Amino acid sequence: MAEPMRIRATMAGDVADVKVLMNHPMETGLRKDAKTGQLVPAHFIQEITATINGAPVLAANIGSGVSKNPYLGFKVKGPKKGDKVVVNWADNKGDKNTAEATIG
Amino acid sequence: MNALRRNVLKGAAGAGAVAVAVAAGLLKPTQAMAAWNKDAFEAKNVGDAMKGLGVSGPADSKEITIKAPDIAENGAVVPVEVTSGIAGTTSIAIIAEKNGTPLIGDFNLSGGAQGFISTRIKMGQTSLVRAVVKAGGKSYTTAKEVKVTIGGCGG
Numbered sequence: 001m002a003e004p005m006r007i008r009a010t011m012a013g014d015v016a017d018v019k020v021l022m023n024h025p026m027e028t029g030l031r032k033d034a035k036t037g038q039l040v041p042a043h044f045i046q047e048i049t050a051t052i053n054g055a056p057v058l059a060a061n062i063g064s065g066v067s068k069n070p071y072l073g074f075k076v077k078g079p080k081k082g083d084k085v086v087v088n089w090a091d092n093k094g095d096k097n098t099a100e101a102t103i104g
Numbered sequence: 105m106n107a108l109r110r111n112v113l114k115g116a117a118g119a120g121a122v123a124v125a126v127a128a129g130l131l132k133p134t135q136a137m138a139a140w141n142k143d144a145f146e147a148k149n150v151g152d153a154m155k156g157l158g159v160s161g162p163a164d165s166k167e168i169t170i171k172a173p174d175i176a177e178n179g180a181v182v183p184v185e186v187t188s189g190i191a192g193t194t195s196i197a198i199i200a201e202k203n204g205t206p207l208i209g210d211f212n213l214s215g216g217a218q219g220f221i222s223t224r225i226k227m228g229q230t231s232l233v234r235a236v237v238k239a240g241g242k243s244y245t246t247a248k249e250v251k252v253t254i255g256g257c258g259g
Contacts, residue, residue, distance in 0.1 A: 015218060028226075030204070046140040057217040062209035063145040065200060065226050067181045073222030076215070092140075 007101035009085045016079045016103050018050070020072045020087050028064040045070060048089045052079050052103075079103055145207050150199060153207040154236065157197055162236055165190065165244035170235050172250050179227040179252040184208075186235040188219030188244075195238040196221045201247070202231030227252045 006021045022045065029042025042064060050058040057076045086100045144156025154160065171185035186196050196219065198208040203226070211221045219237065227233075227250060234247040 019222075026226075052215065055215045057215045058211060058213060060209055060211040061141050061145070063205060063207055065203055065205065065208040067224040067226055071183075071222070071224050073185075073220075074211070074213075075218040075220045077218055078216035 005087065005089070005097055005099040007085060007087055007099055009101050009103040011079075011081055011103060014077055016052070016076045016083070016085075018074050018076065018085055018103075020048075020050075020099075022048075022070045022072070022089060022097070024068070024070060024089075024091065026064060026066060026068045026070060043091060043093055045089045045091045048072065048087065050074070050085065050087045052076055052085050053083050054086075141210065144210070146205060147207060148205060150201050150206050150234070153199055153205075156207070157210060157236065159197075159236055159238070159243045162243035162245035165237070165246055168235050168237050168244060168246040170233060170246060170248040172233055172248055174249075175251045175253065176227060177253050179229070179254055181224050182227050182233075182250060182252070183222070183224050184233055185222040186220070186237075188235075188237045188239070190219060190237055190239040190244060193219035193237055193239045197236040198223070198225065199234040199236065200225060200227050200231055201234060203228050 005023060009016055009018045024045050025043055027040050027043040029039065031040050033040050044064040045062055048060040048062065049056065058074055081103055083103045084100055085103060086098065088098045090096045141156055144153050147153040147156050167189035169187045172182060176182040184198060186198060188196060193213060195210060195212045197210040199206045200208055208225045230251045232247040233250050234245060237244045
């Protein structure tokens with residue numbers, strides 16, 4: 001099951017700096033298991049969406065070329081301290097996770 | 105006799121059903137967005153990946169900057185930061201040109217999101233890292249070479 005995800009959001013002037021760290025193996029489907037020699041099936045995040053106070057700010061499609069335990073940083077102009085950031089992801093196996101944080 | 109009244113009631117019931125479906129999570133708002141772009145992500149070369157993104161002949165732009173190491177010792181984790189100074193940037197895509205499947209990610213920005221994306225990518229070998237930015241219906245690109253000493257795809 002999906003592990004928790006961490007979000008840090010801070011205001012720098014009038015721009016919110018949002019950093020997200022997701023826990024995910026991001027398997028490409030090309031790597032072999034060292035013990036069995038079998039290919040490890042592909043397992044990676046495909047979609048990430050982010051909203052601030054319910055308004056969408058980011059909708060990303062990613063492939064298996066993003067590193068394990070993906071890090072994503074983005075900047076949004078306009079929000080205020082105390083606004084709520086929500087980040088969702090979904091992977092190729094239908095696993096989902098969501099987390100929220102308050103801009104500080 | 106009361107055909108109009110019937111239609112109004114029918115319409116209301118239909119709208120109600122949609123609202124119920126949304127509430128029940130059957131029709132999630134996120135599903136209205138573009139589904140995962142399989143063609144672009146499974147493309148084996150840069151040209152097909154760009155075609156999958158709906159980009160053709162992007163113009164080189166100096167207003168896009170890619171911050172990435174000149175030499176990456178570990179190809180499994182290469183930090184990449186793309187900043188677009190182009191007004192009205194709506195999306196940023198990151199492509200590692202010599203990866204088996206070059207497209208890394210496509211980030212759509214809205215609601216005050218700035219032309220900035222920072223992430224970490226895998227690179228199979230030394231190659232150009234390309235950023236493709238869409239703004240105002242046009243596309244722009246720039247690239248930076250990253251030398252990889254140990255590849256990070258498969259192995």
